[in-house]
Amino acid sequence: DAMVIQNPRYQVTQFGKPVTLSCSQTLNHNVMYWYQQKSSQAPKLLFHYYDKDFNNEADTPDNFQSRRPNTSFCFLDIRSPGLGDAAMYLCATSRGYSPSSKENPTGFETQYFGPGTRLLVL
Amino acid sequence: AQSVTQLDSQVPVFEEAPVELRCNYSSSVSVYLFWYVQYPNQGLQLLLKYLSGSTLVKGINGFEAEFNKSQTSFHLRKPSVHISDTAEYFCAVSDGKIDYKLSFGAGTTVTVRA
Numbered sequence: 001d002a003m004v005i006q007n008p009r010y011q012v013t014q015f016g017k018p019v020t021l022s023c024s025q026t027l028n029h030n031v032m033y034w035y036q037q038k039s040s041q042a043p044k045l046l047f048h049y050y051d052k053d054f055n056n057e058a059d060t061p062d063n064f065q066s067r068r069p070n071t072s073f074c075f076l077d078i079r080s081p082g083l084g085d086a087a088m089y090l091c092a093t094s095r096g097y098s099p100s101s102k103e104n105p106t107g108f109e110t111q112y113f114g115p116g117t118r119l120l121v122l
Numbered sequence: 123a124q125s126v127t128q129l130d131s132q133v134p135v136f137e138e139a140p141v142e143l144r145c146n147y148s149s150s151v152s153v154y155l156f157w158y159v160q161y162p163n164q165g166l167q168l169l170l171k172y173l174s175g176s177t178l179v180k181g182i183n184g185f186e187a188e189f190n191k192s193q194t195s196f197h198l199r200k201p202s203v204h205i206s207d208t209a210e211y212f213c214a215v216s217d218g219k220i221d222y223k224l225s226f227g228a229g230t231t232v233t234v235r236a
Contacts, residue, residue, distance in 0.1 A: 042226035
């Protein structure tokens with residue numbers, strides 16, 4: 001089945017030790033998003049790629065970086081994790097803008113989420 | 123910019139009883155509205171969405187929601203819940219711009235008891 005896959009599901013890292021989280025998709029979607037979700041909070045968008053174009057949210061710390069080497073894969077790099085970076089990290093994809101069509105008259109595309117990676121910082 | 127308010131942080135409910143989760147949004151432009159469900163230690167799953175057309179939207183697992191433009195609301199309902207509906211529910215809004223960014227509410231935890 002087409003899906004959004006995140007690896008690993010659980011990641012433990014040490015304070016200050018760089019860590020990379022992975023997301024892949026078989027949906028061939030244009031857009032890939034990374035969200036941070038802390039305990040009992042709403043997901044917060046960190047950044048997204050529209051094809052190769054990177055779009056950073058204004059309040060995303062510089063400690064967070066992303067790479068998208070091809071359509072299928074997107075990585076989240078945390079350069080120096082702090083205790084406050086412990087969270088669930090969610091990857092999502094969407095097909096990107098489409099002209100209005102019979103099947104999708106508003107031209108809007110839905111986001112599809114992966115299962116998430118829970119990061120623990122020791 | 124758009125924002126979402128989920129009026130109830132916790133909703134306890136007995137099995138087979140109805141449930142309503144309230145969501146209000148603020149936006150100065152046309153909006154697209156979503157409800158997502160998140161089971162423990164899992165990602166978000168789309169329950170239903172309103173993009174245009176009929177204001178009553180039916181989703182998966184017996185859920186439905188009604189878009190009310192005058193009240194800027196998008197409340198989620200289920201006439202009879204099951205134990206398996208215990209989860210966190212998020213309302214989200216997008217202004218439909220090209221990158222489809224979502225703004226989420228703080229979430230409502232539904233606990234279904236036997």
